[in-house]
Amino acid sequence: MPQQRPAARQLDHPGREELRLEAVLHALSDPVRLQVVRALADLDEEVACSAVELPVSKSTSTHHFRVLREAGVITQCYYGTSKLNGLRRDDLDARFPGLLDAVLAAARSRD
Structure with a gap:
């Protein structure tokens, strides 16, 4: 009997209809998380967490990415050992x- 590979680790994401305005606004209210969103919007592709340079420790960065994912602002998926991140622009715009x-x-106007 052939062995089956374990399923890839799946991360929880809210569905489009589950997105809540207050959660999205809370996620976007933090300057570091807004920096992540700006970078993902500018890159317009899925990238590893390390592709977004942040002025915080790795553990703090992980926290910020998790808040964004749980609010439905970004999507995260594993690709090998990397976690890829992408902006959920279509879901947020809808x-x-x-x-x-x-x-x-507004964030860009402050630069």
């Missing part, structure tokens, strides 16, 4: 039209 663009524009 659920809260214009919100992400407004937040990103």
Whole structure:
């Protein structure tokens, strides 16, 4: 009998209809998390956590990525030993039209 490989580790993500405005706004209210979202928006592709340079420790960075994922702002999936991150732009735009663009524009205007 052939051995089966264990299923890849799956991370919990809220569905599009489960996205809550207050959770999304809370996730976007932190400057470090907003920096992550800006980087993912600029890159427009899934990237490893290490591709986003942050001024915090690795454990703190992990926390910020988790908050964004649990709020439904980003998606995370394992690819080998890397965790890839992508912005859930389509889901956010469908659920809260214009919100992400407004937040990103406001953040960029402060530069």
